[in-house]
Amino acid sequence: MTATPVLVLLDHAADGTLRPPVRELLTLARELAGDAGVQGVWAGDEDVAAAVPALAAQGVTTVHRLATDTDVHLSAVLADGLEAALAASGAALVLLVSSFENKEAAARLAVRTGAGVVTDVDGLEVQAGRVVAHKTVLAGTWTTRCAVSAPTAVVTVKANSVVAQDAAAPSSPQVVDLPVEVRASSTRVRLVERTELAGSGRPDLGSAHVVVVGGRGTEGDFSAVEELADVLGGAVGATRVATDEGWIGHDAQIGQTGVTVSPRLYVGAGVSGAVHHRGGMQASGTIVAVNSDPDAPIFEIADFGVVGDLFAVLPQAAAELRRLQG
Amino acid sequence: MRIVVCVKFVPDIQSDRQLGPDGRVVRDGGDGTLNELDENAVEAALALAEEHDGHVVVLTVGPDDAVDAVRKGLQMGADEAVHVLDDAVAGSDAIGTATVLAAAVRHLGADAPVDLVLTGMAGLDGLTSLLPAALAEALDLPALPLASTLAVDPAVGTVTVTRRLDHATETLSADLPVLVSVTDGLNEPRYPNFKGIMAARKKPVTTLTLADLGVDPGTVGAAGARTEVLEAAARPPREDRVLLTDTGDAGTRLAAWLVERKLV
Numbered sequence: 089m090t091a092t093p094v095l096v097l098l099d100h101a102a103d104g105t106l107r108p109p110v111r112e113l114l115t116l117a118r119e120l121a122g123d124a125g126v127q128g129v130w131a132g133d134e135d136v137a138a139a140v141p142a143l144a145a146q147g148v149t150t151v152h153r154l155a156t157d158t159d160v161h162l163s164a165v166l167a168d169g170l171e172a173a174l175a176a177s178g179a180a181l182v183l184l185v186s187s188f189e190n191k192e193a194a195a196r197l198a199v200r201t202g203a204g205v206v207t208d209v210d211g212l213e214v215q216a217g218r219v220v221a222h223k224t225v226l227a228g229t230w231t232t233r234c235a236v237s238a239p240t241a242v243v244t245v246k247a248n249s250v251v252a253q254d255a256a257a258p259s260s261p262q263v264v265d266l267p268v269e270v271r272a273s274s275t276r277v278r279l280v281e282r283t284e285l286a287g288s289g290r291p292d293l294g295s296a297h298v299v300v301v302g303g304r305g306t307e308g309d310f311s312a313v314e315e316l317a318d319v320l321g322g323a324v325g326a327t328r329v330a331t332d333e334g335w336i337g338h339d340a341q342i343g344q345t346g347v348t349v350s351p352r353l354y355v356g357a358g359v360s361g362a363v364h365h366r367g368g369m370q371a372s373g374t375i376v377a378v379n380s381d382p383d384a385p386i387f388e389i390a391d392f393g394v395v396g397d398l399f400a401v402l403p404q405a406a407a408e409l410r411r412l413q414g
Numbered sequence: 415m416r417i418v419v420c421v422k423f424v425p426d427i428q429s430d431r432q433l434g435p436d437g438r439v440v441r442d443g444g445d446g447t448l449n450e451l452d453e454n455a456v457e458a459a460l461a462l463a464e465e466h467d468g469h470v471v472v473l474t475v476g477p478d479d480a481v482d483a484v485r486k487g488l489q490m491g492a493d494e495a496v497h498v499l500d501d502a503v504a505g506s507d508a509i510g511t512a513t514v515l516a517a518a519v520r521h522l523g524a525d526a527p528v529d530l531v532l533t534g535m536a537g538l539d540g541l542t543s544l545l546p547a548a549l550a551e552a553l554d555l556p557a558l559p560l561a562s563t564l565a566v567d568p569a570v571g572t573v574t575v576t577r578r579l580d581h582a583t584e585t586l587s588a589d590l591p592v593l594v595s596v597t598d599g600l601n602e603p604r605y606p607n608f609k610g611i612m613a614a615r616k617k618p619v620t621t622l623t624l625a626d627l628g629v630d631p632g633t634v635g636a637a638g639a640r641t642e643v644l645e646a647a648a649r650p651p652r653e654d655r656v657l658l659t660d661t662g663d664a665g666t667r668l669a670a671w672l673v674e675r676k677l678v
């Protein structure tokens with residue numbers, strides 16, 4: 089267990105509700121922190137009140153609300169805020185949800201404070217006082233355990249790495265305004281425009297428990313993919329071919345240069361399983377593939393593979409699931 | 415405009431990549447290549463240099479054969495290359511690599527100011543994406559990461575990028591000098607042609623050591639790393655796998671399997 093509190097960055101939506109993976113990080117933080125407790129960092133103008141019930145259920149003791157006039161969406165400003173929160177909390181471990189923008193802040197924090205940083209982690213433990221992180225690398229084909237030797241550890245954790253659970257006893261989180269001294273250099277970048285993406289009405293791709301993915305084999309018709317996703321309560325993803333063709337938005341691209349997913353269940357339909365795609369999904373719990381080509385590389389990593397036409401197999405599976413679910 | 419592109423030599427992702435017990439990628443020669451995602455950065459640099467009469471330096475830190483990565487950059491059309499080669503660099507984490515690259519960029523800046531530092535969005539080996547922001551921090555430069563569009567206005571000296579994040583799209587701008595990391599969606603990297611390959615042979619490749627750069631070897635490499643790999647193991651193959659050919663009921667069987675596995 090850590091001797092000092094564990095700090096968690098509280099990623100949230102525009103309405104102030106926590107992003108789903110944050111609850112997972114808080115669960116993990118609680119296990120690691122024990123009596124030292126878990127503290128949160130609230131970055132942004134959104135109303136923290138919307139998140140307080142969830143934070144209480146997670147047993148969070150203190151929330152440091154970053155008080156600054158500058159935009160915390162700038163990674164250098166976020167790093168300024170995290171630096172202040174580290175000092176205020178006395179924490180030696182900071183957890184962030186793995187996302188490109190959080191990794192930018194993590195890198196800056198590490199350079200500034202001498203912290204050790206590990207990204208895309210799927211498990212954490214404390215051994216002999218050191219933080220030890222577990223991660224899968226090389227497109228999900230290897231697992232490593234990596235210790236942080238610096239006094240402070242900054243760790244970005246992948247969604248779906250732990251099952252979120254409420255604390256045994258809820259807390260009453262104290263929200264404290266934390267003045268942030270923004271460095272002059274942090275505001276050299278101007279945020280000209282920021283547009284929040286509209287939600288799809290489906291779970292968020294990066295953190296969904298189930299992801300159904302369409303590739304070139306859909307030929308642009310995602311209806312079968314969407315139907316199965318909806319029966320399974322999952323998110324819809326795509327290969328780069330499908331996003332480049334404009335069949336679906338770029339934010340749906342899964343892979344090494346898109347979103348990394350590790351859901352409990354991944355279903356790929358008309359997806360060949362190119363190495364660039366596998367890099368973003370190979371760590372998934374269970375992999376199902378439907379492809380008309382028996383030699384498609386995705387079958388090498390599939391737990392359940394169907395050589396067949398996705399337009400026959402997916403609707404039949406969806407209908408059967410609806411029947412079984414009654 | 416003087417542009418430095420930082421590139422990495424990585425094992426070919428199409429090859430069977432292995433880790434040693436120290437967690438470092440095993441390099442048994444022959445299957446290394448210029449990180450694909452850095453080709454987009456080289457392409458961006460060349461396109462800007464063509465438009466604004468620029469000079470492009472490709473820079474890498476790595477073992478002997480990493481020189482192949484900068485050679486490829488020269489073949490694509492870069493003007494000169496710098497290879498930081500020093501045994502003490504081995505085992506660097508992203509922060510250590512950023513320290514060395516920052517020193518090398520400063521070294522280049524002593525000859526003539528560097529206006530733009532470009533990198534790819536990630537290394538296809540580690541995929542940590544930490545380097546661009548760490549390098550900007552080490553160089554005290556404003557960073558415009560993950561550019562999927564990039565516009566430079568040299569008259570007023572501003573750079574504007576757009577980028578796509580998980581929940582938002584952003585437009586960022588800053589005044590030169592800046593660091594920009596580019597995505598694979600920004601451009602289509604050119605292939606080196608015969609002329610480019612021949613011309614590259616005559617282009618200068620400077621090899622520098624940590625001593626040349628004034629970097630204390632204790633702060634980088636395995637000695638300076640703030641993380642230590644304790645263990646690396648190949649993931650066991652998946653078990654109990656089912657592969658069937660649809661004869662009319664595969665969808666039904668898939669549904670039953672998902673229910674049996676408690677995945678719904």
Ligand SMILES: Cc1cc2nc3c(=O)[nH]c(=O)nc-3n(C[C@H](O)[C@H](O)[C@H](O)COP(=O)(O)OP(=O)(O)OC[C@H]3O[C@@H](n4cnc5c(N)ncnc54)[C@H](O)[C@@H]3O)c2cc1C
Pocket residue numbers: 302303304305306326327328329330341342343344345346357358359360361362363364365368378379380381384396397398399450451598
């Ligand atoms: C630098 C770089 C980065 C990249 N990053 C990514 C990335 O992040 N994500 C990504 O996905 N790709 C990425 N790519 C592209 C990647 O290499 C592949 O080209 C892409 O993943 C292939 O997409 P696909 O599987 O949809 O298409 P294809 O490879 O063309 O496969 C289509 C499959 O559909 C099957 N099929 C056709 N019709 C049917 C049917 N009716 N029913 C069932 N099956 C059918 C075919 O048998 C085939 O296997 C990247 C490439 C590069 C160079």
